Structure formats: C-alpha cells, structure tokens
Amino acid sequence: MTTSSNPVLEVSHFNVDYGVGAAAVRAVDNVTFTLERAHVLGVAGESGSGKSTLAYGLTRLLRAPGIITGGDVHLHLGTDADARRMDLLAASEAELRAIRWKHISVVMQSALNALNPVRKIGKEFDEVLKTHNRSMSKSARKDRARELLGLVNLTPDRLERYPHELSGGQRQRVMIAMALALQPELVIMDEPTTALDVVTQREIVAELQKLRQELGFALIFITHDLSLLVELADEIMVMYAGRIVERAPALELYRGPRHPYTLGLMGSFPPLHGERKVMTGIPGSPPNLKDLPGGCAFHPRCPYAMERCTLEDPMLSPIEDGQRTVACWLHDPSVSAAVPVELRRKDAALAGEAG
Amino acid sequence: MRRFRLPGTWKVRVGYFLLSIFILFTVIGPWVAPYDPSYTGFTPDLSPSSQHLLGTTLLGQDVMSQLLVGCRETLVVSFVAGVIAVVISIIVGLTAGYVGGKTDEVLSLFIAVFLTLPGLVLLIVIISLFPQGQQANPLVIGSVVALTGWAWGAKVLRAQTLSLRNRDFVEASRIIGERRWRTIFAEIGPNLLPVLASSLVGTVLYAVSVSTVLAFLGLTPITTWNWGTMLYWAFANNAALAGEWWWLAGPCLAIALVGTSLALINFGIDEYINPRLRVGNLSNRERKRAGLSRRPKLGFTPVHRVTPVIGAPVMAGAQTGPEVLATEATASTPAPREDHP
Amino acid sequence: MRTFVRKLVIALITAWVTITATFILPRLMPGNPIEQLIGKLTGRVTPEEIAAIKAQFGQGLNEPVIVQYWHYLVNLFHGDLGTSITYSPQSVSSVIFGQLWWTLGLIGTATVLSFILGTALGVYFGWTRGARTDLFIPVAGFLQSTPFYVLGTLLVMIFAFRLHWFPFEGSYDATTVSPGWNWAFIASVLRYAQLPLASIVLCSLSGWMIGMRNMMVTTMSEDFVLMAVAKGLPKRKVMWHAARNAVLPQIANLTLAIGLLVSGALIVEQVFSYQGVGGLLVNAVSNLDYPLIQGIFLVITFTVLIMSAVGDVLYVWLDPRTRTATVE
Numbered sequence A: 001m002t003t004s005s006n007p008v009l010e011v012s013h014f015n016v017d018y019g020v021g022a023a024a025v026r027a028v029d030n031v032t033f034t035l036e037r038a039h040v041l042g043v044a045g046e047s048g049s050g051k052s053t054l055a056y057g058l059t060r061l062l063r064a065p066g067i068i069t070g071g072d073v074h075l076h077l078g079t080d081a082d083a084r085r086m087d088l089l090a091a092s093e094a095e096l097r098a099i100r101w102k103h104i105s106v107v108m109q110s111a112l113n114a115l116n117p118v119r120k121i122g123k124e125f126d127e128v129l130k131t132h133n134r135s136m137s138k139s140a141r142k143d144r145a146r147e148l149l150g151l152v153n154l155t156p157d158r159l160e161r162y163p164h165e166l167s168g169g170q171r172q173r174v175m176i177a178m179a180l181a182l183q184p185e186l187v188i189m190d191e192p193t194t195a196l197d198v199v200t201q202r203e204i205v206a207e208l209q210k211l212r213q214e215l216g217f218a219l220i221f222i223t224h225d226l227s228l229l230v231e232l233a234d235e236i237m238v239m240y241a242g243r244i245v246e247r248a249p250a251l252e253l254y255r256g257p258r259h260p261y262t263l264g265l266m267g268s269f270p271p272l273h274g275e276r277k278v279m280t281g282i283p284g285s286p287p288n289l290k291d292l293p294g295g296c297a298f299h300p301r302c303p304y305a306m307e308r309c310t311l312e313d314p315m316l317s318p319i320e321d322g323q324r325t326v327a328c329w330l331h332d333p334s335v336s337a338a339v340p341v342e343l344r345r346k347d348a349a350l351a352g353e354a355g
Numbered sequence B: 001m002r003r004f005r006l007p008g009t010w011k012v013r014v015g016y017f018l019l020s021i022f023i024l025f026t027v028i029g030p031w032v033a034p035y036d037p038s039y040t041g042f043t044p045d046l047s048p049s050s051q052h053l054l055g056t057t058l059l060g061q062d063v064m065s066q067l068l069v070g071c072r073e074t075l076v077v078s079f080v081a082g083v084i085a086v087v088i089s090i091i092v093g094l095t096a097g098y099v100g101g102k103t104d105e106v107l108s109l110f111i112a113v114f115l116t117l118p119g120l121v122l123l124i125v126i127i128s129l130f131p132q133g134q135q136a137n138p139l140v141i142g143s144v145v146a147l148t149g150w151a152w153g154a155k156v157l158r159a160q161t162l163s164l165r166n167r168d169f170v171e172a173s174r175i176i177g178e179r180r181w182r183t184i185f186a187e188i189g190p191n192l193l194p195v196l197a198s199s200l201v202g203t204v205l206y207a208v209s210v211s212t213v214l215a216f217l218g219l220t221p222i223t224t225w226n227w228g229t230m231l232y233w234a235f236a237n238n239a240a241l242a243g244e245w246w247w248l249a250g251p252c253l254a255i256a257l258v259g260t261s262l263a264l265i266n267f268g269i270d271e272y273i274n275p276r277l278r279v280g281n282l283s284n285r286e287r288k289r290a291g292l293s294r295r296p297k298l299g300f301t302p303v304h305r306v307t308p309v310i311g312a313p314v315m316a317g318a319q320t321g322p323e324v325l326a327t328e329a330t331a332s333t334p335a336p337r338e339d340h341p
Numbered sequence C: 001m002r003t004f005v006r007k008l009v010i011a012l013i014t015a016w017v018t019i020t021a022t023f024i025l026p027r028l029m030p031g032n033p034i035e036q037l038i039g040k041l042t043g044r045v046t047p048e049e050i051a052a053i054k055a056q057f058g059q060g061l062n063e064p065v066i067v068q069y070w071h072y073l074v075n076l077f078h079g080d081l082g083t084s085i086t087y088s089p090q091s092v093s094s095v096i097f098g099q100l101w102w103t104l105g106l107i108g109t110a111t112v113l114s115f116i117l118g119t120a121l122g123v124y125f126g127w128t129r130g131a132r133t134d135l136f137i138p139v140a141g142f143l144q145s146t147p148f149y150v151l152g153t154l155l156v157m158i159f160a161f162r163l164h165w166f167p168f169e170g171s172y173d174a175t176t177v178s179p180g181w182n183w184a185f186i187a188s189v190l191r192y193a194q195l196p197l198a199s200i201v202l203c204s205l206s207g208w209m210i211g212m213r214n215m216m217v218t219t220m221s222e223d224f225v226l227m228a229v230a231k232g233l234p235k236r237k238v239m240w241h242a243a244r245n246a247v248l249p250q251i252a253n254l255t256l257a258i259g260l261l262v263s264g265a266l267i268v269e270q271v272f273s274y275q276g277v278g279g280l281l282v283n284a285v286s287n288l289d290y291p292l293i294q295g296i297f298l299v300i301t302f303t304v305l306i307m308s309a310v311g312d313v314l315y316v317w318l319d320p321r322t323r324t325a326t327v328e
Ligand SMILES: Nc1ncnc2c1ncn2[C@@H]1O[C@H](COP(=O)(O)OP(=O)(O)OP(=O)(O)O)[C@@H](O)[C@H]1O
Pocket: A018, A019, A025, A027, A045, A046, A047, A048, A049, A050, A051, A052, A053, A054, A064, A065, A066, A224, A289
C-alpha cells in the first residue's frame, strides 16, 4: 500500500510534547505514516493515547502547552500537474492560513462547542466561503451552502437556525458539510461521532462512506471504537501512549490483530457483525505519560509480556511481507517464543478458534 | 479536595505583602504614630519633612499620625462589613443553591433585587436615619455596609453550590442519607472556599470604598480618625485649592493601595478558580528557559526541535534524552534520529 | 422569553421594594429621625410646613398605616414626592429634575465610554495574554479598586491645580456663559465635564477591561474559536468570533456595574462641585431633608432600573439562546 506514490500527507518521526523542560511529557512519540490521496486512515486507541494530540499537532492547531518537538509533516497540494509539497512545520502563519480549510479541514469531537453559539448556520458557511473565495457572489455562496447541506441530508432551512436549535446529529452533519465546503484534499475528523447515539453514528459513517467515494477526499478518522472503522477506513493505525503500535489494512487488522493491545481494544467493544464475543477488555489503566514503564510501554498490561518487553522498546517493524507493521516483540524473528494463536489468525473463519 | 493555595505569581505576592503592611498598621498604627493626630499645635501647612513625614494640615495637625491612627478604623470597619456580608451571602447563597426549588426561586429573586438597588445611595439613606450617637459604631456601619454589599457574593456562591450539588461525592452523601446541613458543611463547604475567599476580598474592597465615602461626605461622625474623615477635613479646608497635596495624597494613596492589594489577591483567586486564565500552564519563565522565544499563539503551534545527545541510550524511547541543543524551528535541518536498530 | 419575564419581575419587585422601603424606613428607624428633624426645624419654618412634613411621615396622624401607604402610593403615582425642606417651598420633584439632567449626562456618557473602551481593551489584552501587555493588568487592578472619588481627587490635584489644564470645579464657566442652546455654553460644559468624566471612566473602564479580558481568555479556549482558526479566517475575524461571545457576560453584569457607577458618579460630583443629584443628596443628608433624600433614592433607583432594562434588552438581542424556548 505504501508503495504507490500519490501521497497527500507524509508524516515522519513526529513528536509532540506538552510543556517544556523537566515538566514536559511526550504525548506523540515518533509517529511516521503516509496517507495516500483519497484514502481513509482510521486512528484508534484508548482515551489519552494521543489521537487528538496527533491530529491537532499535524495541523499546527494544538494549543499551549503543546509543542511540536520533532519530525516532519508535508502536505501535497493541488493536482498532479501543479502539485506542490508543503512543509507544514516550516510554514508561516500566513501560509498556514491560506491552506487551512481549502486543503485541510477538521471536524471536532463536539459539534455543539465547535459552532459559534450566537451565529446562524448560514453565516458560518457564508464566512468560510467568502474568506477563501473573494470572487464568489453572495447568492452563489448561499446556493453552495444549500447544496452542501443537501450532501449530508439536511434541508436548506437549517441555514437560518442557530446551533442550539439543532440536534446533536444535525450539528455534526453541519460540521461535516462545512468541512467539505471548499473540497479539501484532506479532512481530519476527531471522534466526530463519539457524542452521538449508536444509530446516528452508523448513519453518519455510512454518509461519510458515500461522500468520500463521490468527492474523493482523503480522511483521517479518529475514534476509540475500532468497529466503526472497519467499513469506512482503508487502513487502521492503533496508538498507545503516543506511539503507533500497529498499522494494517482495515479488514485485516480487524480480523487478525497482531498487537495484544489491538486485540484488547477489540475485545472492549461489541463487534459490528456476528455473534457477541466475550468482552475481555484490557486490564489495568492507561499509562501515565510522565512516568512511562521502561521497555514496551504496554508490558504491564500485556498478558503475553516477556522479559524482553520490560527491557527494550519494540520498533514498529514490517511483518507478513510488509503488508502490515507492528511494534511487538512477539512478532520479532529473533524471538523464539511462539506467537499466540489469537495474534496469528488470518481470516474470519478462524475467529471461532480463538475463544 | 485540593488544598486551597493561590498560585505564587508575583501579583499575588505583592498583594499579600501590601495587605500585610496595612494589617500591621491596623494593629500597631495608633502606637507607632509619632504624635496625637488631633493635636493642633504644629506649624500649619508644612510640606513633608523629616519632622513631619507627610507634612501638617492647615489646622496644624500631623498628617502621618492621622494616617496611621486612621488605618485601624478604616480597616476594622471594612473587615467587619466584609465578614458580615460573607456570612449573609453564605446563608442565602448556600441555601438557595442547595435546597433548590421554590426556596431557590424566592432567594434568587431576593438576591437579584439587592443587586439592582444602588448600594451606596441605599446606604446613605439608611445611615442618615440612624441617630448620631450610633453612626460612629464600627459594628453599625459595618452591618449597614454589609447589608448593601452581600448580594454579589450570594449570587456567585449559589451558582457554585448548584454546580457542586450535582457532583458525585455530594450525591453520594445524599444517598447515604446524611443530614442536609452536614452535607452542606462537610462536603460542599470546603469546595466553596475559593469562591468564598473571592467574595470576601471583593466585599472588603467595596467596604473600604463606601465606608470612606460615608466619612468623606460627613455622614458618619467626623470627630474620629479614619481615611475618610481625613479627606473630609482636607476638602472642608480646600486643601487642593491651597496646593496642600500631601494632605490629600496620603489618604488617597492609602485607600488606593489597600484596594490594589486586594485586587491583586483576587487575580490569584480568579486564576485558581478558572485554570484557563493561567497561561496554558506554560509560564513565561519556563518558556524562556527552554529557549522558546515566542509566546504560543492560538492556531500556530510552535515547532521547537530538541536534539537528543548523540549516543544516548536508545532504551525506553527518546523521551528521556537530555536536551542540549535546542533550535527554534525554521525550515532547517530535521533532527538526527534513531531509526531501526 | 423566560429570562425576559424573570428580569421584568425582578425590576418590578425592585421598584416596589424601593418604594416601600422609602415609606417604611423613616417610620421604623430607631431614635425617631423625624422627631429629630422636626425639633431642628421648629422656629425656622411655618407651622403648616411642619404639619405637612409630619403628615408625610405619618406623625400625629390617626389613619392606619395601610391607608397612609395608599396615600403615599397615590401621591407617588402623580409624581408628588412632597416638599423639600432645604429648598422650600420647591417640591422635591422639581428640585430633583432641575439637577437630574446633569447627572444623567455624566452617567450616560461615562457608562457608554467606559463600556466601549474597557471592552475593546479587554479584547486586546485577552487576545495577547501572556505577552508584555499583561503588565497592564495590575495597573487596571489599581484603577478598578480605587474609589472614583479618590481618583477624582488625585486628578484634580494633578491636572487642575498643578498643571492648570482643566477647571477644578463647577459644571460650566458661570462668569462668561449663560445656560442655553448656544455654542459657548455647550463648549464650556464639555470642557468642565472632562475631568469628572475621566475619573469615572478610568475607574469603571478597568472593571470592564479585566472582566472582558478574563472572558476573552476563557472563550478563546472554546472549540469554536480554534475552529475559526482552522477555517483559515484572518486574525481579525477570529478575534470577533471570541469577542462576540465573551461580551455576553459583560452585558449580563451591566446591572451591577451601573449601580456602582451611579453611586460613584454621585460622589465624584461632590469632589468636582459638579452640578447634579450628588450635590443635592449630600445637602439633603446634612440638612436631614428626608423628603428630598427619599426622592433622590427613588429617582436614582429608577434610573438604574431603566438602564439595566436597556442592558437586558441588549442581551436578549445579542444572545439567540435566550430567545428560543428550545432547550438544547
Ligand atoms: N494540556 C495538556 N497538558 C498536559 N498534558 C496533556 C494536555 N492535553 C493532553 N495531555 C495528555 O496528552 C495525552 C494525549 O491526549 P489526547 O487528548 O491526545 O488523547 P486522545 O487519544 O485524543 O484521548 P480521547 O479519546 O480522550 O480524546 C493524554 O495522556 C493527556 O493526559
């Protein structure tokens, strides 16, 4: 997958700290990935694993005391002909302002908080269209706003409403419509459905699926619910304590997790299809970033932990012919111990065997 | 419960320092005053000198002595008023917030009415109705000032109680069936401390201002010494017109400084109550020490590449690597990094 | 709408409390202040006038209190606040309305100026918090916590007596101009109003400024402000997103602030010997002119009520959430 070469976002060795000096904690640690044009990357992990920090860090939207302490982030703008590769970490404020929303847009977790409470929805659309397209006429902007609401199955009369007059699902749809207003290459959604009920969640994910096929934007979709990602995402990245612990094509990851943490994460949620499995969950609690355990950060909670796990931090390495990557000693060729069967499964037929 | 300690910013420290000086003078003022404040035998109208640090009045009195002696009455009245007002606001605000329902509606209305009444005018009306003899009593003045100044505290306390009421620990003690008042005092009370402190400081501030106004207008007896009566006499004798600035400046600055010290402390309480007021938990000093030259801006996360020491142990990730070479990011060289072993 | 009705109820109750308090207080206070007053007046005024004052405060009347209260309300409704003792035989209402415009002018201008300036500065200081501009905060604290009249005194000392930039007392130059709609008079009024206005504005501006700064800082940590940045909006527009919301609590606090400002302004008038209700009040108090004191209290309270009603309307207009019944 990484071999094709039409990327929209390249991230390498990306680090984010909160605070400086002795008080600093590293919330995103050495994250590297590439996102292909029109692909969907799911990012999953427990609360506090650094998903939001990663998303806002990439876009330079992270608030103080967040500081980017290393790495590179490049965004590819425009089509093949006049493609431009932009270094987001070196960009000036003005340069960032020019690409924001036009090329990268974001959808935040709580749509209620993300919409200005004293503004009509129509005004928000109008403002963003006007800012990035001075020549667009007022009526053209209004038509565009109607059209955008149509995309997310909302009636145009919502434009005259204030945020508090909409339901949670409607607000989130408005946010999604707004994110697509300028047809950006990349949309980042930070838990856009977490605050909604399950039915609305599914509806919105289905709509997104449809929209991204129609419009062809690349999407980073953050959630702590892995099952949501299976339908939507091309690839899934699992984060723990600010690092990527596993990355694989969505279905493969879902059917056959390779990292014990991914396995635990899946056990934490009822599966999308099929019979309910036992919800094992992950024992213990997420680590304190100030005082990470030595070796693999997950080892205190890992049922398969070996001595080596307490000593050395595993690197994210390719397995299974480079199809996927995982940061776990269990899969290291130099480790003689056998990989447990539940971390070896290849397809759904084997699922029954695991329990 | 968190311990209630104000952030040690310089504002709070200066505030504490100033206030403690004035409190010290409240206690020892009359003893350390160089002369009798009412003695009129000095040369009138002297500008400040080593003999008379703040000069003398037109009536031949020592201004410094008046200021020191007057400190006690001014501050005692103000603190009496502050304490009484806070007690009233605790009773009204806590009851309204905790009991809720009809009681809350009636009490909130009561609070709103008192907030709307112009305090000082009401105060003047009430004080003018008191017989002369009682107008000098600090307790009487304090109570009347408190009567017109409790409502703000009650409003804030009510809101805070309301929000605390629904939190788990209060809910729990309610379910266990603890007695109402016990819950209020044991569970909610301590969490209200910062808000209480804030309203105490605010009310004392108000009381300093209005109690001196009353004296200044000659509504409370002008025969005792406080900063208000000093101003009364200064104005009555046209001190400003005569250019006797020292006569006015002493009490004016004293009142302003007491006010400032309280305001500075209140800034600290505000920051304690509302952590968002603290600069993103990244103090300027920390920032500069780390070599981050610019203040973090909204929507422009700083890039500050930290280069780990070459050859530092790879174990346990890079996050513990000592920082030696810090460069503010430009487009320049990416940091050397440890790739696969 | 609910908020609106509630505000109206509060205003009505406040009005009623004020009216009733002016009726009850002189009758209830210890030491019988009215007796004192009459003792003081005997021999100085005609027996009829004394009888009128006695009647106004319910002395030596055979009517039950409730009937007195009724008469009081009826008189009040007709704008009859009794006769002033100090300015006898003028009625209280004519005495007050003769001076009210000066006070209203001062208060009105000061409120508008300090609110606009303070809020604008607060937006700026909130936006740049953490920068050097933070050093202004303690200065603002100093101004905010200094009573109006103390600052007024300091200003008079410096700018009127030392530097002679401004006149030090009065509301116009009575020796050269005469009141009326002529330019010389207006210019003189504007000149004389500057220093009193400055002391009120400087003090109350700091309160608005600190309040707005803190609200601005709090609002800036809201998602929708970050969202405005994420949309690539220019700085000015992002600031507007935050400021537009941060200003709401400021307007909600208008009532409280106006009460303080009005009280303060009355005293400032005294410092500058500025014409107005403040001077009347002090005179009335020192002459135990209870009818006038009551009248002033009523008029001032109603002024505050009207001004805060304006604030409430403004609030409803600015915050759509108060207009709809839907709960989120
Ligand atoms: N302002 C801050 N100061 C210090 N540490 C912070 C701050 N914000 C977040 N963190 C820490 O950074 C880590 C990552 O937080 P982040 O918000 O990115 O998690 P997340 O994966 O998005 O979680 P969630 O699913 O709850 O949104 C957490 O451990 C958190 O404690």
